[in-house]
Amino acid sequence: MGSLESGLVVPLKRDNLGRSSSRTERQHSFLQRNRSRFSRFLFFKKLDYLLWICTVAVFLFFVVIFQLFLPGSVTVMDESQGSLRDFDKVPADLMFLKEMGLLDFGEEVTFLPLKLMEKFQSEDKDVNLTSVFHRKLHRFGYRKPQLALVFPDLLIDPQQLQMVTIAIALREIGYAIQVYSLEDGRAHEVWRNIGVPVAILQTGREKASFVNWLNYDGILVNSLEAKVVISNIMQEPFKSLPLVWTIHEGTLATRARNYASSGQLELLNDWKKVFNRATVVVFPDYVLPMMYSAFDAGNYYVIPGSPAKAWEADTNMDLYNDTVRVKMGFKPDDLVIAIVGTQFMYRGLWLEHALILRALLPLFSEVSVENESNSPIKVMILSGDSTSNYSVVIEAIAHNLHYPLGVVKHMAAEGDVDSVLNTADVVIYGSFLEEQTFPEILVKALCFRKPIIAPDLSNIRKYVDDRVNGYLFPKENIKALTHIILQVITNGKISPFARNIASIGRRSVKNLMALETIEGYAMLLENVLKLPSEVAFPKSIKELSPKLKEEWQWHLFEAFLNSTHEDRTSRSNRFLNQIELLQSNHTERDSYLPVPETDDSFLYDIWKEEKDIEMLNVRKRREEEELKDRIDQSHGTWDEVYRSAKRADRAKNDLHERDEGELERTGQPLCIYEPYLGEGTWPFLHHRSLYRGIGLSSKGRRPRRDDVDAPSRLPLLNNPYYRDILGEYGAFFAIANRIDRLHKNAWIGFQSWRATANKVSLSRIAENALVDAIQARRHGDALYFWVRMDVDSRNPLRQDFWSFCDAINAGNCKVTFSESLKRMYGIKHELEFLPLMPQDGDTWSVMQSWVLPTRSFLEFVMFSRMFVDALDAQMYDEHHESGRCYLSLSK
Incomplete structure (x- = not known):
């Protein structure tokens, strides 16, 4: 096009060139020559001819290039051959299409998940590394990879048939599967028949169900209606957990245009956050990702095929x-x-x-x-x-x-x-x-x-x-x-x-495309899941029996095919209506507050009367306090002490860490701290006086609770690197720092929120027995623990301490301990330096759930700080250069 425009412009500027030339001749007399009119004519004509020849040549060149890049089907039908060959040989009855400019085949439309593909390729290179810092990485494979399948309901529909088929195939190649659903249904029987456990999640405020999603290596969520589950997984500490979200419905895509045009930006942004949380959003065809382009965060993926x-x-x-x-x-x-x-x-x-x-x-x-x-x-x-x-x-x-x-x-x-x-x-x-x-x-x-x-x-x-x-x-x-x-x-x-x-x-x-669907999900999980070193890698889907991957499991649903069920689109529309109604009510409450019309003089009278009453109350309280100071006071009741302490506490307002809970803990022999990170852990924390939360981050702390703010006591935790790598040890160090200002009990304990989530925390009976044993000094200076290593799900073979430690740390636990201890004590020789761990039939504690005297806790923290410092000095620089750690198989 550029050459064509040049060719058209040059002739129009010919007179300008002539005038410019005459001005130049007047300025420079030595350039003036006597030319005949004929010679000047030939000169300008020759210039035009050369320009036109160059223009036409460039035009023909681009035409040839354009023809080379046309699709292979860009031809029209020739009457003699019955094929499409040349635009110049258009049949007479199709000539009107050429006149209308419709004689063109267009271009192919292709969807490619480029960002995901690049991410998978880069992570695949990292996984292929067999050593870090000249240390080999090992996979032990003591347990199966755990998957959670989440549904909005268990009604009989094509999506249940698809996921049952996929689950059977995944379980056959080595995955363990747990199903969660927001509502029960007849498909519950199908899952039970194939041996997959099912749990129904309660969503009401009074009887809400909560899940420790960290027990799973990946989560597969189905349908838009499961949004409430994704909203929970958006919180710490579940934010980095691999999440695959399959969307079959196009209902939200059609409504998204209305959200933008009607100004419902808050609702639109809320959905964008949910889409952005998913590691991968899977669609069953190539039309849906284009319909959902408004929410695209570069994580769209297509696995074609469905029995719908x-x-x-x-x-x-x-x-x-x-x-x-x-x-x-x-x-x-x-x-x-x-x-x-x-x-x-x-x-x-x-x-x-x-x-x-x-x-x-x-x-x-x-x-x-x-x-x-x-x-x-x-x-x-x-x-x-x-x-x-x-x-x-x-x-x-x-x-x-x-x-x-x-x-x-x-x-x-x-x-x-x-x-x-x-x-x-x-x-x-x-x-x-x-x-x-x-x-x-x-x-x-x-x-x-x-x-x-x-x-x-x-x-x-x-x-x-x-x-x-x-x-x-x-x-x-x-x-x-x-x-x-x-x-x-x-x-x-x-x-x-x-x-x-x-x-x-x-x-x-x-059974069309069943094979592509099953293999697609298996290969996607291989790329998405980052399995720890104690997890066995699943078999290749290529090794699966053809019967299990080339057919949908129709026989499991034969008894339900003739039953009537509500269309998924109708359920999805009803769900979106509820979301829009809730959002609308929330917006109205925030933006519309009715204010009645009142007389200004009447408002002034009310304000003056209220102010007089307040001044009178202040004067009365001051007189009562002066009177109390002049007389002997007897011991007050518990309620009076409680109110007095609460007033003093509110006045002090020391980092919002003190509340009625601290007064209740006064006189108790024990306080158990529960370290946590993020709002996702709140449902698993206790509210009784025996326990006290300690937030590892200033964000995500529980409101109206006397939880300890760990970063304010240990500024090192403001660094995300150290907060993540220290984990619950960050809480130990924060409590130990100026402990007299915070902890005044003779005994101290810790219990991980994961212990409560996994239903292995202290029961009420165990709490009372523990407090009684401490008060009676039954075992002296002892350490009590209640989450044992031999029943840990990561240790099904009941390995000894060092074997289990190696299994969950890519095979480098013993060597890391040895190097850190040698650095601590200044030992130079190359021999393995490890403390002997008893193997007399007893077991070890996991999940940081234990109690011991405060004095012993401080000694433990002193040793731990030296050990952590030696460990940090050993790997800090290399870790920050490569982003990898030899205690893990992934970054």
Whole structure:
């Protein structure tokens, strides 16, 4: 285009060049020459000719380049060959398309998850590392990788069939699976029959259920309606847990446009946060990610395939009869041909439909009727929408091809597609552009037992065998379509051979793309999950039996297929209505506060009266306090002491760490601290006076609680690196720092929130027994613990201390201990320096849940600080350079 513009501009500037030249001649006399008018004419003409020659040459060069990059199907039909070869040899009946500028096939539409692919490739390189800092990394494989499957309900539907099939395959290759659901349903029985445990989560405020999601290596969430679970996993300490969110519904995508236009930005941003939390958002086709582009955070992924279409065809087949035909304007004995195509609109669609219609013309010469408008053969073109001018174009194409009036009809693709397909006798796929997967509309047509005719595109040829379960024609040879349609339709009826092909197609489509779906999820989990060193890596999905990955588990749902169930789209719409209503009520409360009209003088009188009452109360309290100071005071009641201490505490307001809980703990022999990080741990913390929370971060602390703010006591914890690497040891160091200002009990204890989440925390009976043993000095200076290593889920083989420590630290526990201890004590020799751990049948404590005297705790912290300092000096620099740690297999 640039060369063309230059070529057009140069001649227009010719006079300017001449004038500029004359001015130059007047300024420089030595350049003046006597030229004849003829010679000047030849000079300028020669200049123009050279410019035009260069322009044309550049133009032809770009034309050649453009032709080279055209799609392979960009040709039009030649009458002699029946193929599409040259735009200059357009048939007369299609010439009007060339005049309208519609003689173009458009470009292919492709979705590629580039960001995810780059992320997977970079992380794959990290995983392939077998050593860090010259130390080998080992995987022990003592337990299976744990997966949590989350559903909004357990109703019988195609999504349950898909996930049951995937779960059976994943369990077969080595995963352990737990199902969670917000509502119960009949699918609970299916999961129980295959041996997968199911838990129903309560969402009410009074009886809410909470899960320690850190028990799982990954979470698979299904449906938009499970948003409440994702909102919980958005909080610390679950924020980094791998989360795969599968979305089958397009309901939110259609509403998102209304959210933006109506100014509901808060609702839109809330959904964006949820989409951004997911590690990967999985869609079953390539249309949905484009519909959800408003929420795209670079984490979209497509795993094509679903049994939904086959399921719907089985359950809805009886709903379609001749009444549907009559409503659509067809007679019961009409033969209807449906021309369908891709879900994407592009410029070349008109041309492709024109070519299909032209190939069908010989069919009408085979049928003799008295009145052409009463032809028993009808053609429906399913494409576009009701608001576009597509119907006008279709009418123009049919008119120019001399179709009988009323034979060709346009149906909007946004309408009832299932009714159109069920009404049709033959379905022709009329899009020549390569798609990334098998077209969904052909899946529906096969489910309705219709003969399909399609171009031999790669993703169609992969699933359709010519003249076995469908018909294929070369996309470069439209004339072949004419031969096929004349074989499918004979004497105005569908041939028996075509009916047999349709029946075979119906059977083959029932398990269509099951293999791609199961392998897709297995391979996605391989890339997403970062398994610890004690977890066994699952087998390759390629090793799975074909029977378990090439078929959906229909037999498990046979008893429920005839049962009625609410459509998933309807449930999704109802759920979104509830979300919008809650958001609307919240916005109204914040933005609209009704203020009654009042008289200003009346407001002043009320204010003056209130102020006088307040001054009188202040004067009265001051007199009472002065009087108390002058008289002897007896011992007050507990309520008086309580109120006095509370007033003093509010006045001091020391980091909001003191409340009624501290007074209740006064006189107790023991205080148990519960370290936590983030709002996700709040449900697992205790509220009784025996316990006190300690927040490892200033963010995410519980409101209206006397929890200890660890970073204010130990500023080192403000550094995310040290907060993460120290974990609960950060709480130990924070408590020990100036401990007299905080902890005044003779004994001190710690209990991890994970102990409560895993239901291994102290019971009320155990609490009382522990306090009684301490008060009676039954065991002297002892350490009590209650979460044992031999029952830890990570140690099913009940390994000894050092073996278990190696298993959860990539095989480098012993060597790290040895190096740190040698650094602490200044030992230079290369021998292994490890303390002997007793193996006399006793066990060890895990999850940092123990109690000991405060004096002994301080000695333990002194040793721990030296050990941590030696460990930090050993790996700090190299860790920050590479981002890796030899105590873990992942970054």
